[in-house]
Amino acid sequence: MRHLTRKLFIAATIFLMASAAQANILAIKGGTVHTLGKQGTIKNATIVIEDGKIRAVGQNVTIPAGADVIDATGQIVVPGSMHSGSQLGLSEISMTRDSNEHSGKESPFTASFDIRYGLKSDSVVVADNRRHGLTHAITQPSDSDGIFYGSGYVISLTGTPDMVYGTGPMIANPAKAGNRSAGWTEIRLILDQVRYYDKNRSRVMKGQGPDDFLLKDYDMAALVPVVKGRQKLVLMVNSADDIRQAIALKKDYGLDLILSGAVEAWKVADALAAARIPVIIDPEENLPESFGKMGATYRNAALLAAAGVQFAISPRGMATNHNAFMINQVAGLAVAHGLDWNRALKAITLSPARIFGIDRDFGSIERGKIANIVLWDGDPLEVTSHTTHVIVRGNDYPLTSRRTLLRDRYLHLNKRPFTYH
């Protein structure tokens, strides 16, 4: 019996994978394409996708013979949305012991905590977010027993074991030190010690270095790419004062810095622009939840745009995993509060790709990029719009998930008696 179930499961898995199998050539024709690239917005455009990559975009593109063709007439075609700080693939259900792989708390690891090992390739959460138009994301650790949480990864929402595109940023939260003073003291000391460790690694390994490092050697090793400026560091900060500290930290240590949260970024927008530090914000934040968020405002995005700060939009709180798809809605909210529509679309597509240094492959509909493309039946930032096709790495995925199966099972309650068929 158990074997049978397992066989059925494997069969189902193969079926699902086959149905999402790469069509050799896929074409999308007739839609209005917001390329986010040099070609701008093209009406009645054709996109040709081959082996998961975009081969051609334009009005006068010939569709190769034998291609599968999606008719996008009357639809809006945009790059897939990218969440800039999710736990996608790392939790099926929050608040359960099982299936939560995103926290290094109560483990011996901080910076070296590696979520890559915990990713769930057949996550129903990934599948559900994909059908809503999310095609790739930074998925990252949520916590640890220290300031550093470990590295995030860039994933495409393929629902396959090869979802990882590459290593993303190191994640750090200075507030974990207990208070702001302790946080900035500790983070600077750690960075100093990592530099020392990197230069004297063999001595340290032999026990000849100082024995009072703040971090274990393996956590320091994980931070070496950060102090060398080779790995981006995401710092979770909100207050204008903490943002100023972050700007000073970048200057003093030559870090490749990204700020996340950044609720009061608008107050220090000019300094952020001058320091070329990008920020990731949730435009929903307008409550003085803490003394570091007293300046929270719906206008953060619009004000940052006006000051020339590079920013990406991603929802937080409830919406870093199951409801990560709310990213389009909160971008729309920013538009309602003064942000230009095109900037808002960019803030969930091209800007995050640029901020995380993956725009060679992601963020726009341009020749050579990975084909993560979404078709919408209306304005993609509007709450009443729906996706009609979601293409990830060139595969046109069915718009189904465990949640749509549940819905369909109960859509017509007049079937009597009820059975679980």
Place this chain on the structure above:
Amino acid sequence: MFKIQKKIMVTVLFSLAPALISVTAVARDPMVVIDKNPYPSTYKPFPSVTTAIRGATVLTGTGAQLDGASILMENGKIVAVGKDIKIPYGAHVIDGTGKWVTPGIIDVHSHLGVYASPNQESLSDGNEATRPVTADVWAEHSVWPEDPGFSRAIAGGITTLQILPGSANLIGGRGVTLKNVPSRTMEGMKFPGAPYGLKMACGENPKRVYGKKSGPSTRMGNMAGYRKAWIKAQAYKKEWDDYARDYKAGKDVKAPKRDLEMDSLMGVLNGEILVHNHCYRADEMANMIDMAREFHYKISAFHHAVESYKIADLLAKEHICSAMWADWWGFKLEAFDGVDENIPMVASAGACAIVHSDDPTGIQRLNQEAAKAWSNGRKVGLDFTEGQAFEWLTLNPARALGIADKTGSLEKGKMADVVIWSKNPFSVYALAEKVFIDGALMYDRDDPNTYWQSDFELGYSRKGAHQ
């Protein structure tokens, strides 16, 4: 001994002459009556002028959409709604061209004031998580009127909201319905004449909070906990009913001992307090329905109710509302089966559907949540009009709160709780431009003088900077 003598005396006096009865009554202690409203509302509508909104698209909250219609508010009440209404001379006239007008949104599930901003331990006043049954606590005694969240909510078109205790407890205490107005006191916000709510909670939360303490640690333990409380409440109610009956019959009886916890439960059994039951799973809701029948009370609404779509027919039959999120799911096991079509599926079964927030951010854009639910329903063939769907935000929550005779729709004689939207509120781009409560303009996006700023925020930010 003394008791017997007294009884004989009473009997003797009764048999003597009617005139003497009153003398006996005076000799008795006065009848003890429990004050059901010891913290009365001091809310007074803010000053208003006779106001007409002309030429707008009006969603009445009763299912209808009137294009190019007008609405007249006078003395805090709605006087007329329609295409050809007479606007009295001297009325303040607002051009509603291109605008949408709706009833004020009612959030049946909020913790503003009891889990206020800033989110600090010292303001965490929503869960009396010290024992599983705390029917004696009243959320209104935790409400901090200075919570900046109220000022954010009005900018989202919220005119009325129920503040509930949290869901740590099986029976968490009384909820209170407030008008969303600036006030120095909770009493100044209290919705006049609104019945109290009683918060109950199914499932994971009580289990989690008490599992390693006093219990309950299981769902069956949860059920036993409620049932024991209701059995006690039935006995308490009988004591009071017997006392009142006997006293009125002229007997010299002693009033039962007051029990605050039992007062609230007796209020439910007497039909005066409405049950608001946090419950996610369909099977647990069914258990709660059976229990309500066992103890002869009524459940007004299931809250969160992420599985209501599985038993929408049962909920319709029982006339129980479901207060739901549009699409939140998966944040715990009992929320794993949440679907994007829950709200329209409940509505299409003929059951009462409500969009609720349970969240200081979500409360600011409940119209968007309704829009998502409405649109997701249409996608699978559940075709509601926008007019019908707006009931999920206004009239249905008013019903669940027992105030549908006073507010929740744009009907003659009701409170003039009205929102003017910049455009169709079923859009992420729509903003509440003007919000009237009892006819008074409480918020005007174009007039910073109307913006509220709580004492807490003074000195930190400019008034209205949050929007």
